[in-house]
Each structure stands twice: as structure tokens, then as C-alpha cells.
Amino acid sequence: MIACAPPALAELRLLSGALADATREQLARVVSLIDELPDRSGADRLLDRARPRLRELNLPRPLGLTRLLFMPLDPWIVRPAEWQPGGPAVPRSALQPLSAAVQAGLGLEAARIEAGCTGATAEDLDKVFSLGRDLWPAAAQALPESTPTGWEAAGLPGREYPALRDRCAAAWRHAVASWPALQAAPYGPPEHLARQALEGAAAEGGAALDTVLRILVARASRPASLATLAVRLSPPGSAQAARAAQGAVDEYLSRREVERPSSADRRGQARRAAEDALAVCVLAEDFEASGLLGVPARRERLQAIRRAADETCRDSFAALLSGELLGQLSAMRGAAVAETRAAVPALEGTARLLRRIESGGRRLGGAEAYDAALQSAAAEVARNGEGAGLSPVERLRLVEMLAGPEVALRLVGWP
Numbered sequence: 001m002i003a004c005a006p007p008a009l010a011e012l013r014l015l016s017g018a019l020a021d022a023t024r025e026q027l028a029r030v031v032s033l034i035d036e037l038p039d040r041s042g043a044d045r046l047l048d049r050a051r052p053r054l055r056e057l058n059l060p061r062p063l064g065l066t067r068l069l070f071m072p073l074d075p076w077i078v079r080p081a082e083w084q085p086g087g088p089a090v091p092r093s094a095l096q097p098l099s100a101a102v103q104a105g106l107g108l109e110a111a112r113i114e115a116g117c118t119g120a121t122a123e124d125l126d127k128v129f130s131l132g133r134d135l136w137p138a139a140a141q142a143l144p145e146s147t148p149t150g151w152e153a154a155g156l157p158g159r160e161y162p163a164l165r166d167r168c169a170a171a172w173r174h175a176v177a178s179w180p181a182l183q184a185a186p187y188g189p190p191e192h193l194a195r196q197a198l199e200g201a202a203a204e205g206g207a208a209l210d211t212v213l214r215i216l217v218a219r220a221s222r223p224a225s226l227a228t229l230a231v232r233l234s235p236p237g238s239a240q241a242a243r244a245a246q247g248a249v250d251e252y253l254s255r256r257e258v259e260r261p262s263s264a265d266r267r268g269q270a271r272r273a274a275e276d277a278l279a280v281c282v283l284a285e286d287f288e289a290s291g292l293l294g295v296p297a298r299r300e301r302l303q304a305i306r307r308a309a310d311e312t313c314r315d316s317f318a319a320l321l322s323g324e325l326l327g328q329l330s331a332m333r334g335a336a337v338a339e340t341r342a343a344v345p346a347l348e349g350t351a352r353l354l355r356r357i358e359s360g361g362r363r364l365g366g367a368e369a370y371d372a373a374l375q376s377a378a379a380e381v382a383r384n385g386e387g388a389g390l391s392p393v394e395r396l397r398l399v400e401m402l403a404g405p406e407v408a409l410r411l412v413g414w415p
Contacts (some may be wrong), residue, residue, distance in 0.1 A: 102143060174211075193333060
């Protein structure tokens with residue numbers, strides 16, 4: 001049972017069945033209600049289906065002590081249904097009992113840090129780091145040896161507590177050093193930040209290296225480089241470091257293989273597909289340069305990721321071309337002049353997005369197919385644009401966006 005006031009409970013129940021398809025405003029309202037709950041452990045289940053959209057919408061989230069505490073572990077927090085006992089992830093159901101235990105252990109210091117969170121959001125990264133520098137190292141020492149209050153009530157086996165305690169403590173122990181690299185992970189992370197993040201964990205070894213490396217790899221655009229750096233920073237010939245590196249990249253590829261770009265609209269899907277295509281190219285280059293592709297299963301997984309990105313790119317390109325460009329152009333025939341003028345920016349935005357998808361997609365294969373589709377679309381704009389109410393300059397500009405200036409001058413001519 002969710003402990004909240006009746007009006008809030010009624011709204012939560014009203015939206016809980018449709019959160020995955022809710023509007024931005026509805027999601028923001030539900031998130032706000034849940035963030036205000038003194039105990040949100042039950043309410044978090046309502047958000048599980050909507051979490052991919054929440055990440056996409058990037059709604060501001062109030063900063064509280066529990067959120068601050070687990071931000072260094074965020075890439076490895078999973079829904080209870082996805083959690084595998086003994087694995088590296090932390091089930092979301094464990095956050096509240098672990099947070100309560102840390103707060104009990106820190107006493108007045110926890111209250112001071114929580115007071116510092118007032119009015120801040122999780123997007124205020126300077127504030128997060130400032131407060132986290134005080135909280136995370138202290139939290140690593142605050143967890144009790146025995147199972148904390150509320151552990152079994154959250155549906156967690158008592159035998160799993162020591163492993164989760166040690167993993168959380170390791171992440172918090174090295175969180176100050178790893179935080180800059182975690183924020184820069186989508187851009188590599190750069191080697192100097194990766195080195196700063198991994199040096200202490202590599203020296204400690206064991207669960208510390210395994211935990212920090214897996215967290216960073218989960219967000220990294222160049223995970224293989226991170227894994228090889230972790231091995232280099234570890235004592236020479238460390239089998240433990242080699243296992244941690246191998247396990248981190250294998251887990252990354254396994255999770256990456258089942259991910260698919262998703263969005264609530266066609267344009268959003270196309271943008272994600274274009275970004276994903278470029279990311280997969282970077283990923284492939286990273287693995288090829290790392291020497292980690294000697295394992296056949298690993299190479300096959302990377303190839304499967306590449307094929308899936310290629311397919312998604314082609315599908316998004318085709319849907320955007322037919323639905324948002326040519327379909328819109330056809331719908332404009334006979335429209336009023338004001339309607340036509342209003343539609344032109346959207347057509348040009350679609351043309352730019354098509355070229356963005358094409359730029360990423362052609363690196364995965366099928367460059368000839370993209371070229372032919374853009375040439376065909378440019379010819380149709382040149383042929384039917386006037387009937388859709390486009391001026392010569394608008395037709396020239398749109399064809400140039402799709403197929404380049406030479407094709408535009410050949411198909412449309414100088415206005």
C-alpha cells in the first residue's frame with residue numbers, strides 16, 4: 001500500500017495503467033507526486049514501465065538524500081523483476097532500506113546533507129558533486145554488518161545483503177574519483193578521467209574494480225578502451241583484473257544487444273536511430289582496436305548490434321521519408337498559402353533529419369540505397385513541389401538539402 005494522501009493516491013491509480021503512453025505533463029505530475037512521498041518504495045513500481053520515456057524527456061527530479069546516495073550507482077540499478085541474485089546489479093527495491101541504514105549510521109551528518117539538497121535537482125551536477133563528496137565516502141563506512149531493517153519486507157533475501165552491501169560500499173568509496181568520468185562516459189570517457197576513476201579501484205582490486213568498471217562501462221561510448229585501461233592499471237598478470245574486464249565488456253554487449261532506440265514519435269525515433277548508428281560505429285572501432293574480439297561469441301554479439309542498428313536506421317529513414325516528407329508534400333496540394341508557408345520549416349527539418357540518418361546509416365552499410373532514396377525524393381520534390389504550393393526558392397532549397405546543390409540546380413534550376 002502506498003502511503004500518501006487520498007487525492008495523490010487517486011491520481012496515481014488513474015495514471016498507473018497508462019504511464020508508458022502518458023503525456024509529458026502527466027508524467028511530470030506523477031513523478032512529482034511520487035517524489036513527495038515519505039516512503040516511495042511501492043510507488044516506484046508505477047514508474048517502471050515509463051522509465052525509458054522519463055530518461056528521454058529528462059524531467060527535472062528533486063534532489064533528496066536517497067537519490068544523491070545512489071547516483072554513482074545509477075547505471076546498475078534495475079527493476080526488482082530484472083534483478084538476478086548474485087549478479088552485479090542493485091534492485092530498486094533495495095534503495096530504501098539501504099538509504100535508511102546509511103541515514104541511521106550517519107545521524108546528524110545525514111540530516112545536514114539532506115538539508116543541503118533542499119531546492120536542488122538531480123540535474124544540478126555541481127550541487128550533486130559538492131554534497132556527494134561528503135556523503136559517498138561516509139556512506140561506504142555506514143552500512144551495518146547485519147541485514148538492515150526493512151530488507152526482507154522489501155522482498156530481498158537476507159543472504160544477498162552482504163554482496164550488495166560490499167558492492168554499494170565499493171562504489172561509494174570510489175565515487176568521488178569516478179564521478180567526473182561517469183559524467184563524461186558518453187564521450188569516451190577521456191583517458192585522463194578514466195585513469196582517475198580506475199586507479200584507486202584497480203589498486204584495491206576485487207569487488208572494487210569490478211564494481212567501478214562495470215558502472216563506467218555501462219555508460220561509456222568506448223567500453224573496450226576502459227576495460228583494457230583497467231587491466232593496465234592493475235598489478236601485472238592480475239587474473240582478477242582480466243576477469244573483471246572480460247565480464248564488464250561481455251555484460252555491456254549483452255545489454256546493448258537487446259536495446260533498441262525507442263521514442264513516442266516518428267521524428268524522435270529517427271533522431272535516436274541516427275545517434276545509435278554513429279554510436280555503434282564508434283563502438284565497433286573501439287573493440288577492433290582493443291584486442292578483445294578474440295572471443296567468437298563477443299565478435300558475433302558486436303556484429304548483431306551492428307546489424308540491428310543498420311536495420312533500425314533503414315526503417316526509420318523509410319518511415320520518415322514517406323510519412324513526414326513525401327506524405328506531407330502530397331497533403332499540401334490545394335492547401336491555402338498560409339498553410340503552405342507554415343509547413344515549409346517542418347519539411348526542411350525533415351530533410352535535415354533524413355540527411356542525419358543517412359550520414360550515420362551509410363557507415364553501417366547500404367550507402368547506395370540511401371543515395372538512391374534521396375535522389376528519388378529530390379526528384380519528386382522538384383516535380384510536385386509547385387503543385388504543393390512551394391515557391392521556386394523553397395523547392396531549390398529543399399532539393400539541395402536532400403541531394404546537394406548540383407542536383408538542385410539540375411532538377412529545379414536557378415529561380
